Amino acid sequence: MPAYFLLMDLSPLWISLKTAGLATIATFLIGTAAAYWMLGYRGRWKSLIEGVLIAPLILPPTVVGFLLLLLFGRNGPLGQLMQRFDFTIIFTWYAAVVAAIVVSFPLMYKTALGAFEQIDSSLLQVARTLGASKTRVFLQILLPLAVPGLLAGVTLAFARALGEFGATLMLAGNIPGQTQTMPMAIFFAVEAGDMGEAWLWAIAIMILSLSGLMAVNIWQKRYEQRRQCQYVGSVEADEPVRRSGKRTEPAHVGQWIRPQLSHSNQGLLVDIEKQLSTFTLDLAFTTQQETLGILGGSGSGKSMTLRCIAGVETPTCGRIVLNGRTLFDVDQQINVPSHTRNVSLVFQNYALFPHMTVAQNIAFGVQHLPKSLRQQQVAQQLARVQLQSLGTYYPHQLSGGQQQRVALARALATEPEVLLLDEPFSALDTHLRSQMERQLLETLTTYRGITLFVTHNLEEAYRICENLMVMSGGRAIALDSKHQIFEHPRTARVAQLTGCKNFSRAVANGSNAVTAIDWGITLRVLEAIPDRLTEIGIRAHQISITANPNSDNTYPCWLAATSETPHRMTLFLKFKAPPTSSQDYHVQAEVFKEKWHTIKDQPFPWFVRFDPARLMLMVD
Numbered sequence: 001m002p003a004y005f006l007l008m009d010l011s012p013l014w015i016s017l018k019t020a021g022l023a024t025i026a027t028f029l030i031g032t033a034a035a036y037w038m039l040g041y042r043g044r045w046k047s048l049i050e051g052v053l054i055a056p057l058i059l060p061p062t063v064v065g066f067l068l069l070l071l072f073g074r075n076g077p078l079g080q081l082m083q084r085f086d087f088t089i090i091f092t093w094y095a096a097v098v099a100a101i102v103v104s105f106p107l108m109y110k111t112a113l114g115a116f117e118q119i120d121s122s123l124l125q126v127a128r129t130l131g132a133s134k135t136r137v138f139l140q141i142l143l144p145l146a147v148p149g150l151l152a153g154v155t156l157a158f159a160r161a162l163g164e165f166g167a168t169l170m171l172a173g174n175i176p177g178q179t180q181t182m183p184m185a186i187f188f189a190v191e192a193g194d195m196g197e198a199w200l201w202a203i204a205i206m207i208l209s210l211s212g213l214m215a216v217n218i219w220q221k222r223y224e225q226r227r228q229c230q231y232v233g234s235v236e237a238d239e240p241v242r243r244s245g246k247r248t249e250p251a252h253v254g255q256w257i258r259p260q261l262s263h264s265n266q267g268l269l270v271d272i273e274k275q276l277s278t279f280t281l282d283l284a285f286t287t288q289q290e291t292l293g294i295l296g297g298s299g300s301g302k303s304m305t306l307r308c309i310a311g312v313e314t315p316t317c318g319r320i321v322l323n324g325r326t327l328f329d330v331d332q333q334i335n336v337p338s339h340t341r342n343v344s345l346v347f348q349n350y351a352l353f354p355h356m357t358v359a360q361n362i363a364f365g366v367q368h369l370p371k372s373l374r375q376q377q378v379a380q381q382l383a384r385v386q387l388q389s390l391g392t393y394y395p396h397q398l399s400g401g402q403q404q405r406v407a408l409a410r411a412l413a414t415e416p417e418v419l420l421l422d423e424p425f426s427a428l429d430t431h432l433r434s435q436m437e438r439q440l441l442e443t444l445t446t447y448r449g450i451t452l453f454v455t456h457n458l459e460e461a462y463r464i465c466e467n468l469m470v471m472s473g474g475r476a477i478a479l480d481s482k483h484q485i486f487e488h489p490r491t492a493r494v495a496q497l498t499g500c501k502n503f504s505r506a507v508a509n510g511s512n513a514v515t516a517i518d519w520g521i522t523l524r525v526l527e528a529i530p531d532r533l534t535e536i537g538i539r540a541h542q543i544s545i546t547a548n549p550n551s552d553n554t555y556p557c558w559l560a561a562t563s564e565t566p567h568r569m570t571l572f573l574k575f576k577a578p579p580t581s582s583q584d585y586h587v588q589a590e591v592f593k594e595k596w597h598t599i600k601d602q603p604f605p606w607f608v609r610f611d612p613a614r615l616m617l618m619v620d
Contacts, residue, residue, distance in 0.1 A: 011176065013204060015093065019168075020161040023100035027157045030101070031108030032150065036138060039116045057106035064103060065170025072098070072171065095172035100161035108157040115149025116142060122351040125312040128338040129345045130365030130414055140364075144355050162208060265324035268418055268450050272308055272318035272328070281305065281315075281474040291444060291451040293465030293482070295458070295497055301474040302454045303348075306420040309452070310345040311338030322417055344411035345420040350403045352395035358382070358406050359391035365414040381409035384443060401432040405439060412447060419451045425460065437463065458499045462486065470494050488527070492535045492618050499539065500616070502587045506536035514617065519586045521575055523553050526612045534620040540570065542614040543589035545599055549607045556605035560585035569596040573608055 034053060038046070056064050072089055073079045082088055089095045119142060127137045143150075267288040274281040281301040294302045307313040309320060311327065314335060320328040322343070327336045344365075352361050362378045369377065382388050385405035395403055404424055411419060424440070425433045441464060444451060455461050461468060461482070468485045470478040478485055478494040489495040492503055504518035508529045515522045516536050523536070546554060560579035563570040569592075572585035579585060589608065591599075599606065 015096070015178075016162055017208075019093070019096045019100050020158055022097050023104055023161040024154060024158040026097075026101050027104050027108045027161070028150070028154050031105055031153065031157070032112045034109050035112035035116055036142070038113060053109055054106040056103050057110075061103060061164065061166025062170060065099060065167035068095075068099060068102060068167060068171045090171065091173040091175065093172070093178055096168050099167040099171045100164045103164050103167055104157040104160040107160055108153045111153030111156060112146070112150055115146035115153070118149070119145050120349070120351065122347045122349060123353060125307075125310075125338075126345060126347060126351040127353075127364070128312065129310050129341070129343060130410065131339050131342075131368070132364070133337075133339055136367075141353060159208075267323065268309070268452075269319070269321040270305070270309060272305075272315035272320060274304065274308060274313070274315045276301075276304065276474070279474045281308075283471075283474070283476055285469060285476055285479055287450055287452070287467070289448065289450055290467060291453055291465045293461040293468045294452060294454045294471060295456065295461055295468055296471035297456070297497065300471040302471055303422050305471075306345060306422050306452060306454060309418065310343050310420055311336065311341050312345070342414070342416050343418045343420065344414055344416035346407050346411050346422060346424050348423045348426050350395075350407035350424075352403055352406055352410075354395055356394075357391065358387065358393050358395070358398070361395070361406055362410045362413050365410060377413055381413045384412070384446075385409045385439065399432075400428050401436050404428065404436050408440065408443060412443070415449075417449050419447065419449055421451065421453045423454055423456070425455075425457070433460075440464065470497050472497065487616075489537075489616060490618060491620070492537065495537050495616060495618060500537050501540050502543070503535050503537045504586075506533055506617070508533055514615075519575055521555050523610055523615060524612050525615050525617060527615065527617050530617055530619050532619045533617055535618045537616045537618060538587070538610060538614055540588045540590040542611060543573075543587060544609050544611070545571075545589065545591065545595070546607050546609045548609075551609055553610040553612060554607050557586075557608045558604050559606070568592055571596075573606075575608075578604070 038050065038053075041049075059067075069090070070076050071078050072082075072095070074083070074088075074090075079088065079090070089098060123141055123145070124137055127141050128134075132140070267286055269286045271284040272281070273283075278299065279301070281304055283301065283305060294305065296302050304313060308315050308328075315328060315330075317330040318328070319326065319330070322341070326332065326334050327341050327343075328334060353364065356364065359378050359382070362381050363374050366374050366377050378391070379388075382391055385408060387402060387405055387409070390398065390402065395406070398406065408421075408424070421440075425436055428436060437460060444464075453461070453465055455464075465482055467480065468478070468482045469476050470485065472493055477491060477497075478489065485494065486498055489498060489500070495503070504516035506514050506516055509515045509522055511529070512526075513522055513524050514529065514533070514536050525536075548554065549556070555575050557573040557575050558578045559571060560574050561572040561582040563572075568590050571589045571591065572582070573587050573589055574585045587608075
């Protein structure tokens with residue numbers, strides 16, 4: 001058999017390798033580009049375009065070859081065009097390359113698209129907010145992270161191009177020494193009855209194809225092993241656009257009047273509307289050089305607000321102005337790209353680039369600086385977040401708290417005018433959350449820009465932020481100092497979102513008294529009673545159990561149920577009469593365990609007092 005192989009014409013081998021090699025290179029470039037374009041395409045023709053791109057994978061090769069013949073033939077559009085330059089590809093080696101490209105393209109395209117779709121989109125978005133253009137995001141983030149998938153696509157495309165027969169025969173023919181590839185050599189050897197030659201070419205194709213697939217599998221296993229070895233050394237804990245027409249704006253959101261905003265040379269102005277699947281984000285506010293907390297329930301539009309400001313989402317209409325510079329304006333058709341807005345966004349999952357070290361992550365947004373200044377900026381930011389010794393570590397080698405600090409350092413390295421923090425502590429346990437909160441407060445003391453801090457943790461918002469904006473259903477229902485928001489909420493919804501649990505319908509009873517209808521009691525109040533009073537409320541920890549039944553705003557009560565936390569007891573209390581069940585109660589009171597131990601054995605009724613200064617009067 002070896003002697004027989006030496007006497008064979010080996011031109012089919014070289015023609016196949018040359019054809020498959022060039023076709024694979026072209027397929028990689030075209031398929032990767034098409035996959036990247038389709039990754040971001042959201043047009044109405046997406047399904048049709050997708051069908052056309054993968055059609056060669058579905059259609060029989062002879063049909064593909066026939067269509068190519070119609071396209072490149074003498075009477076075809078491309079054939080006629082090439083005739084003007086006295087050139088043709090029909091029945092030439094070039095035709096074999098074209099046929100191989102067409103039939104192998106869908107494999108490369110689908111594999112590349114799948115690899116791109118597996119990459120966390122927040123990595124691409126945060127890269128743009130750090131000043132990276134689309135080209136740089138593609139080359140430095142998307143492409144490196146997709147390497148395993150792209151390599152698999154290249155291997156499959158090469159194997160498919162190497163084994164192509166039908167389309168090549170239709171377009172290039174079977175010309176020995178010119179267009180005869182190994183699949184054609186097999187076919188015509190069998191036709192001539194030379195089964196030995198057919199076997200040799202079949203074995204050659206199988207060896208070439210399978211060896212490529214095996215090499216990729218081995219590389220991927222070693223790649224995963226290297227990643228797992230790196231995990232072994234990880235640190236587990238912290239160190240001790242355009243729309244015509246006018247906007248229809250509601251005059252009131254709750255009872256909070258939508259502000260009339262005007263341009264300013266300082267601060268951030270946001271006046272936007274964005275149609276979402278379940279609600280409309282309709283928001284208007286301004287903020288200066290401060291830390292503004294954004295509170296609200298899940299799905300209230302908090303994160304989408306930050307994404308619109310950062311430029312990774314586009315509002316339906318409105319405007320965004322930062323320090324006198326218009327970032328977005330539908331009427332003026334302005335939509336500044338996110339990489340030129342000078343706005344940094346820290347995601348909930350931190351979105352650190354996994355293939356870069358800590359130092360490289362921080363340096364990503366300052367690539368425009370000379371190398372010496374870039375290194376100086378990285379060292380400064382590492383020191384700022386107390387991670388000087390971890391510059392060479394990769395993100396997966398860090399604890400959650402350390403990852404959060406790296407994300408913050410990376411965001412601040414670009415010296416942004418606005419720092420957007422989207423629930424940065426949500427993935428941390430209680431101990432780490434406390435540590436990171438103190439670290440953030442210390443870091444923000446030297447930051448001179450505007451900070452927007454999204455959270456659903458009430459105490460966290462109170463400690464970190466100076467002013468608060470409360471959102472519900474895509475709208476701001478309150479914007480004021482944190483003291484005013486917590487002590488004097490204007491509506492029951494604002495009080496509820498800031499943690500109040502006790503509400504009752506209410507009517508005025510004179511100039512300084514209010515009857516709480518649902519509680520069946522009348523209470524003296526200090527706050528001026530609003531004309532449109534609808535509800536009265538008080539926070540659970542501001543209700544006191546007293547031994548003096550004769551003090552003002554004091555009523556007898558019975559215990560319906562309790563709920564225990566490590567440090568407090570929640571008491572479910574009913575006024576004037578014993579409860580009939582655990583659900584028969586009027587208010588919740590929170591007391592420390594020490595207080596609970598002193599009162600739990602006392603006979604009923606107990607006496608509950610409402611401090612007039614703590615009662616909240618609200619309108620609808």
